[in-house]
Amino acid sequence: MVEIDRLSFLYEHKNVIDNLTFTVLERDFVGLIGPNGAGKTTLLRLLVGLLKPTSGDIRLFGQSISKFQDWDRIGYVPQKNAFNPLFPATVREIVESGLYGRKRLYRKLGASDRRKIDDALDVMRIADLAGRRIGQLSGGQQQRAFLARALVNSPQLLILDEPTVGIDAETQQGFFQLIRHMHEHHHITFLMVSHDMEMMEAYLGSEPVQSAGKLKFYVKHTHAPEDCGETNLSHSIERPGGMREMMEVT
Known part of the structure; x- marks a missing residue:
């Protein structure tokens, strides 16, 4: 899914990433941990093409990032502080934009697309906010909107940079349950930065x-013994004790 080959990135003549080689296999869940300045966000921005390497190469789905065009196969949630709160869009428009690849801007949405948007809004418990401007929302609500945007297109690779910052504890727990289900039973690969060491170690191990x-x-x-046949997002939160019950108490 991702091949990082002798990757380096310099910022103001300082090595932020130095000669990194790492491979992400299909259906891996990769947690990136490190203190501020370790290069976590820089690496994610390199992987989604927002920064260019100083040297080395990145290959996505077997293709060099310099030639890669299938960006709709990747979902990305940047750090919360990367968002301009004055951006003039509604919550629904933000989520809808996740269906537009870089090659398919302004394509007409069909009924199946609208169902995906409704599903993503419902999963993140923001359906009632769909018509509001994104800048009018609280920080936690904004983050839910961007999580919904990343999930709406059922990406094969989901890249998350501290996705639960600003979200209440119950919603965090439900979100982690959601992505664990998606990792274990759907063909999705995850790269995630998080400061929640307890959650990361509980799922990924301590070493x-x-x-x-x-x-x-x-x-x-993971290669789950039984893959889930459902294609919508909501199914993973409907079962007893699932994400919906936890989120309804918030």
């Missing part, structure tokens, strides 16, 4: 598989 400077990689690979 990193690789370290690069101060950046540590925790990995869990």
